[in-house]
Amino acid sequence: MATLTDDQVHRLDQWFRAANYLSVGQIYLLGNPLLERPLEREDIKPRLLGHWGTTPAINLVWTHLNRLIRERDVDAILLCGPGHGGPAAVANAWLEGTYSEVYPAIGHDRDGMARLFRQFSFPGGIPSHVAPETPGSIHEGGELGYVLSHAYGAAMDNPDLVVTAIVGDGEFETGPLAASWHANKLVDPVHDGAVLPVLNLNGWKIANPTIPARIHREELESLLRGYGHHVITVEGDDPADVHRQMAAALDEAHDMIRETWRAAREDGDLDRRPWPMVLLVTPKGWTGPAEVDGKPVEGTWRAHQVPLAGTRDDDAHRAQLEEWLRSYRPEELFDVDGRPVPELLEQAPVGTRRTSANPHANGGLLKRPLRLPDWRTAAVEVERPGASIHEPTRVLGSWLVDVVRDNDTTFRIFGPDETASNRLDAVYEVTDKVWAGEIRDVDEHLARSGRVVEILSEHTCQGWLEGYLLTGRHGLFSCYEAFIHIVDSMLNQHAKWLKTTRTIEWRPPVASLNYLLSSHVWRQDHNGFSHQDPGFIDHVVNKKAEVVRVYLPPDTNTLLSTMDHCLRSEHYVNVVVSGKQPGFDWLDAQQADLHCARGLGIWEWASNDDGDPDVVVAAAGDVPTLEALAAVSLLREHLPELKVRFVNVVDLMRLQDEREHPHGLSDREFDTVFTRDRPVVFAYHGYPWLIHRLTYRRANHDNLHVRGYKEEGTTTTPFDMVMMNDTDRYHLVMDVIDRAPGLGSRAADVRQLMVDTRRRAREWTREHGDDLPEVRDWRWDADADPQAGRSPSTTAEPDTAADNL
Amino acid sequence: MATLTDDQVHRLDQWFRAANYLSVGQIYLLGNPLLERPLEREDIKPRLLGHWGTTPAINLVWTHLNRLIRERDVDAILLCGPGHGGPAAVANAWLEGTYSEVYPAIGHDRDGMARLFRQFSFPGGIPSHVAPETPGSIHEGGELGYVLSHAYGAAMDNPDLVVTAIVGDGEFETGPLAASWHANKLVDPVHDGAVLPVLNLNGWKIANPTIPARIHREELESLLRGYGHHVITVEGDDPADVHRQMAAALDEAHDMIRETWRAAREDGDLDRRPWPMVLLVTPKGWTGPAEVDGKPVEGTWRAHQVPLAGTRDDDAHRAQLEEWLRSYRPEELFDVDGRPVPELLEQAPVGTRRTSANPHANGGLLKRPLRLPDWRTAAVEVERPGASIHEPTRVLGSWLVDVVRDNDTTFRIFGPDETASNRLDAVYEVTDKVWAGEIRDVDEHLARSGRVVEILSEHTCQGWLEGYLLTGRHGLFSCYEAFIHIVDSMLNQHAKWLKTTRTIEWRPPVASLNYLLSSHVWRQDHNGFSHQDPGFIDHVVNKKAEVVRVYLPPDTNTLLSTMDHCLRSEHYVNVVVSGKQPGFDWLDAQQADLHCARGLGIWEWASNDDGDPDVVVAAAGDVPTLEALAAVSLLREHLPELKVRFVNVVDLMRLQDEREHPHGLSDREFDTVFTRDRPVVFAYHGYPWLIHRLTYRRANHDNLHVRGYKEEGTTTTPFDMVMMNDTDRYHLVMDVIDRAPGLGSRAADVRQLMVDTRRRAREWTREHGDDLPEVRDWRWDADADPQAGRSPSTTAEPDTAADNL
Numbered sequence A, B: 001m002a003t004l005t006d007d008q009v010h011r012l013d014q015w016f017r018a019a020n021y022l023s024v025g026q027i028y029l030l031g032n033p034l035l036e037r038p039l040e041r042e043d044i045k046p047r048l049l050g051h052w053g054t055t056p057a058i059n060l061v062w063t064h065l066n067r068l069i070r071e072r073d074v075d076a077i078l079l080c081g082p083g084h085g086g087p088a089a090v091a092n093a094w095l096e097g098t099y100s101e102v103y104p105a106i107g108h109d110r111d112g113m114a115r116l117f118r119q120f121s122f123p124g125g126i127p128s129h130v131a132p133e134t135p136g137s138i139h140e141g142g143e144l145g146y147v148l149s150h151a152y153g154a155a156m157d158n159p160d161l162v163v164t165a166i167v168g169d170g171e172f173e174t175g176p177l178a179a180s181w182h183a184n185k186l187v188d189p190v191h192d193g194a195v196l197p198v199l200n201l202n203g204w205k206i207a208n209p210t211i212p213a214r215i216h217r218e219e220l221e222s223l224l225r226g227y228g229h230h231v232i233t234v235e236g237d238d239p240a241d242v243h244r245q246m247a248a249a250l251d252e253a254h255d256m257i258r259e260t261w262r263a264a265r266e267d268g269d270l271d272r273r274p275w276p277m278v279l280l281v282t283p284k285g286w287t288g289p290a291e292v293d294g295k296p297v298e299g300t301w302r303a304h305q306v307p308l309a310g311t312r313d314d315d316a317h318r319a320q321l322e323e324w325l326r327s328y329r330p331e332e333l334f335d336v337d338g339r340p341v342p343e344l345l346e347q348a349p350v351g352t353r354r355t356s357a358n359p360h361a362n363g364g365l366l367k368r369p370l371r372l373p374d375w376r377t378a379a380v381e382v383e384r385p386g387a388s389i390h391e392p393t394r395v396l397g398s399w400l401v402d403v404v405r406d407n408d409t410t411f412r413i414f415g416p417d418e419t420a421s422n423r424l425d426a427v428y429e430v431t432d433k434v435w436a437g438e439i440r441d442v443d444e445h446l447a448r449s450g451r452v453v454e455i456l457s458e459h460t461c462q463g464w465l466e467g468y469l470l471t472g473r474h475g476l477f478s479c480y481e482a483f484i485h486i487v488d489s490m491l492n493q494h495a496k497w498l499k500t501t502r503t504i505e506w507r508p509p510v511a512s513l514n515y516l517l518s519s520h521v522w523r524q525d526h527n528g529f530s531h532q533d534p535g536f537i538d539h540v541v542n543k544k545a546e547v548v549r550v551y552l553p554p555d556t557n558t559l560l561s562t563m564d565h566c567l568r569s570e571h572y573v574n575v576v577v578s579g580k581q582p583g584f585d586w587l588d589a590q591q592a593d594l595h596c597a598r599g600l601g602i603w604e605w606a607s608n609d610d611g612d613p614d615v616v617v618a619a620a621g622d623v624p625t626l627e628a629l630a631a632v633s634l635l636r637e638h639l640p641e642l643k644v645r646f647v648n649v650v651d652l653m654r655l656q657d658e659r660e661h662p663h664g665l666s667d668r669e670f671d672t673v674f675t676r677d678r679p680v681v682f683a684y685h686g687y688p689w690l691i692h693r694l695t696y697r698r699a700n701h702d703n704l705h706v707r708g709y710k711e712e713g714t715t716t717t718p719f720d721m722v723m724m725n726d727t728d729r730y731h732l733v734m735d736v737i738d739r740a741p742g743l744g745s746r747a748a749d750v751r752q753l754m755v756d757t758r759r760r761a762r763e764w765t766r767e768h769g770d771d772l773p774e775v776r777d778w779r780w781d782a783d784a785d786p787q788a789g790r791s792p793s794t795t796a797e798p799d800t801a802a803d804n805l
């Protein structure tokens, strides 16, 4: 345990002061960075932006983490929950030299310091948060709540890494943060690194005290112990005293971590133990102005942003700022040229041990492609379209078996208790679900190590995966379609990160964030309206085109091909929506490969248009494809002279203009497929207007008629669901009749038949609780061997309970 | 404390058995409800859907709550976190008689019971969850995580209400649930009711054990105590034993609640005390089949859904089901006609004391309109458009003062620590922020009672407000625009609830859920890219048209008028987006009134088209309106002969087709305003494609050119933000020039000037860190008194730190 000498305290404090000085400088100063003369109006930024309050605690943690790293050669990164403390991270990265390495214009000299200050929250400069532009960061921290889940994701499969994570006491109140404490129940002490949470109880958020600061201390400690932690408290406002406590605290914490690792790795003692955490109780805006204009600031919410607001025009404020800056004794910190003094520089760890230069915080550097088995080895035989039946996600699971086995330290599957429900359970042949809690005999596939990571928190799953990807690994998030909306805002932040880092040269691309959304809107059999929502696609499509992709594979082989593509891709968000229920196979492996490569295409075997259709029937999504093909077969039967082209869309972004999305089709290509003037009846998986939004610039847009989910649903049969939303085969036939020119009264009887059949189908469900046999038993390929599959895809399995959906 | 006689235990168990019998019946049976003959294939539903596992615990709680209610005349409602236990709620509502009162076809007889069974999860029947169709429910529980925040919202301002909330141990792992435990830190013991959480530690979720069930029991208890609870444990699997424990537990809990109330209300002792909670440890699927096909079911995850999957076709399963049903001894529960025996009926509380008939769970019954002061009294004087400047939300705050004062038990403002930042702090003149934690001298506006409710959890705020509204009250959620995405999925569920209840006659409408989104995408001055996201509007617009409204008031008076309208409205989700920064006033009270009533309109004073424009310039949103008007003034200056019509849109839904949205304009009206053939340059607050999606059916859609946020942002000046997204005045002028027919080369010099000015404006920001003076000081009304406002709206306030944004 560290007992620091006075000299050690002095040196730590020197770094702490330097970081604070550089932080305050960034918030306020345009010029005069070394205070070589009294501050003048023009030295102050016209717009004072940033957050001082959280900054000193980050600087303190950074200071002490450096000591630990140097003394014990620890491999460590630091994530700042209150990412609004951007100045702190930038200051430390500059002191460590990393900043100048990646941004040579910002050197270790007066000019460099001036630029460092000026650029902060300044037009053309850097953002106010611990943004991707900051070396050493994998966590922007703008939207609060994700620091622990990111940290735990980063620690996975990095057995020697210590991920320190500062949690704001306001952030502590958020749901995602609250849930993520339990991520320590899924740490594998042999193969994973450790997370060291530092809860900064600075007492305040923006304009309010925080809850953890205003409950009894024993209550808070009880809570933290209940979260599975051993709490080490550091408390005070005298820097020297706090330095001593903090050094001892980090040593104690690191000792505990090492002992847990040793016990697990050497003695095979895998019992879960409390993990250490630090409760850091320091004033908000510590070392800043105690009072401004007669009101207390340090240690209150008033320190949250920019404590001296009138510094440019108010001489008294400016003088107070100067006093504040000088209190850090810059003359002891920087030489006359603005270079940090040698005693400071010596305190930084060396090379990649520097927190700001640790490659784990720049995952693209570490990322290696996955070893992917040829997906065709898992592909299903497809003799003729619609002749056989498979459960797409189940077959995908059989392929994932190999992916998991062949990438056993770089690939994980995350999910909110739905991996089996989404029928990926084949992976349990080669792995388990990781679980640090008690394991009982009755449990299946639970173990201390495992590649499947499940907690009933979509937030934690998303955070883990983000942390895992940003540190250079790969993964898949399998989730119910409706509930993936829970992470909408997390997706926003990750997409922003991807967008921004595309233009940061020193950050190579990371692996894509892959969603497999199953148990989708059309087949939420056990559940109802609350489980029906296809809108995540709409949400994702709002993100910057260059980082998002949406796939709707219509069958098993296209799902395999799509997922293979996604797992190879870099720096995207890939959304794949696929059913888990038995469904017809339409394409064999080779056709699936070609179809997915094209992204959309005409299915000749379902078309009779000879290159000149009367109408185009299009579909995107598995259930819509089924209904659209059934509609085509009805049209063939009843209106054989009608020339129908069938188009299937697997890559939704193909619909968009090539100027809007890199996957977008040129107008020429689009017009070739969808024609410039024929009616297009489009059966879509989600909200129909998305198709309009993607295609409104196309020549033939006025002829486009889209059916999809229009927010009508309940617990009912699969076919009743499509009928409720007018996306059923009969309605699609009616849509064709209403739009195909020249059909009119010739088809009136067919139209009437469709109306009547719909009614009959609805009544059948009401009477029998199941779908009309002619719907349930429908097959594209009437001659196919009826033994090829058990039951067609619009029907519930006989044992609907089988997968605990 | 209850010590039950054997007879009491027997009677409680009778209800428990009846509820279980009725639950199992719903899941499996089509016919033969009373088991008058052996079960046959045709008695079994063809599709077995539902969730047995969670059901017995709900039945147990209901049984015992009834005892408490009757014995002590308690006013209580019950919320089921695991809402997939729908059969339980339906069973109890039927036993209590309420079900037959609201659905007379489902009476207390054999036929009624048969219908009750058949309808469950059956086409044309009822959903599988505790859906709105279930009397007594305000919580569907399909998406897990919100039961406690709903419960705390329901308890607010209902000083005698006990809200019992069952929390699933899987649900316990979710973020929103984890955060919401701390809602007890904002309970006012004098004016609020109590929440009694019952954590059902049944050990399992879908396919995994739960974390709370697999940590040490002391660890769990430490956690729950840390959440501020006194934990009363009820544990076992012998019904009689559990009945005794449970009765004692509820008595003890209720005693504690009463004592806390008494101390606060009679002795004025407002110190926060631990609130009771019940830790209910019973097996998942308790009283169901112990084993099926040789595998343990009761007490394992296999009990989650439908334990006997093959009941229809498998004789052994069917026999086992029959045995299971008979184990409840139906002959003791129902008479030969299917009517519950008198001893059962006597156990139900009477009238509105019945949990299923409590009016608090049908808030529309209790709702009274708000007393709203005339918003015109708060309106600002507007001499001429653009002659004065106000901060819209600040002025709104001054009106809310009266709203808060005049509705001091029925209106609350919720927010994640942003009420002051969003400049609504005038309300602190008449109220405080409620806070049950420690209050210190330094605190401002914190008190044991208050109408403002703040926690740093958007989830908890949303849940509170939903619970408050669904029990018949009114409220406002003020939030940063970007982070409201955190509650996307909660909004989904609430919108679904509203949509469904519109057609449930016995549920009168509730008050609208009102969002005030400020600190919006264009003015996130202290922050950056992470805080910029206008996509919540897109998300909301995907919901059923009849329940959603979106407003973008361009100035202070229109904000007042809009908010007045929203607070009067019923059964909608209203999204209002408004800046908090100083902005020009465009409309006086009367004009604002008319404009908001129309929803969109031509601003004549900004138009020179004499009814026949060359081009239409349109805007929606405060910043876009400013830029569009500045563009119009540039056009006037440089191209005075160009006839420009200016249109402002405040009610976004007006753009949509009247067939799509009740607020939609007819094509005729739309064409009158936007013309059928003139170019329309539209400056929009959010993602531009939303405007296309709303208008793609309009005649003039091909001429519509929309500018808006295209996901470009950082920490920079206000004008740089609009420039980054090509939504600035200069770009809008260029857009007009590029599209207005016949301008062409005549305007080439003007176009060039715009290009150059944009460049100059950008460079100015890079040099000065502030906006070009001609932009910053621009005014529509050049002659206006410069003293009328301090600084124009595209500029940061001098003291950007003032509101701790």
Ligand SMILES: Cc1ncc(C[n+]2csc(CCOP(=O)(O)OP(=O)(O)O)c2C)c(N)n1
Residues within 6 Å of the ligand: A053, A054, A082, A084, A142, A143, A144, A145, A167, A168, A169, A170, A171, A172, A174, A200, A202, A204, A205, A206, A210, A284, A304, B416, B417, B456, B483, B486, B805
């Ligand atoms: C999810 C979310 N909601 C709201 C905000 C707005 N916000 C920014 S900082 C802050 C207070 C943070 O308090 P705390 O976590 O204690 O940080 P510190 O005191 O260290 O600044 C809030 C509410 C946010 N950034 N993220």
Ligand SMILES: Cc1ncc(C[n+]2csc(CCOP(=O)(O)OP(=O)(O)O)c2C)c(N)n1
Residues within 6 Å of the ligand: A416, A417, A456, A483, A486, A805, B053, B054, B082, B084, B142, B143, B144, B145, B167, B168, B169, B170, B171, B172, B174, B200, B202, B204, B205, B206, B210, B284, B304
């Ligand atoms: C937010 C969310 N994620 C996932 C699901 C899918 N789901 C339905 S039930 C369930 C398990 C619930 O377990 P628990 O809360 O313990 O309930 P119980 O054991 O009483 O059934 C899950 C994960 C859901 N309904 N909501």
Ligand SMILES: [Mg+2]
Residues within 6 Å of the ligand: A168, A169, A170, A200, A201, A202, A203, A204, A205, A210, A284
């Ligand atoms: Mg804080």
Ligand SMILES: [Mg+2]
Residues within 6 Å of the ligand: B168, B169, B170, B200, B201, B202, B203, B204, B205, B210, B284
């Ligand atoms: Mg459970």
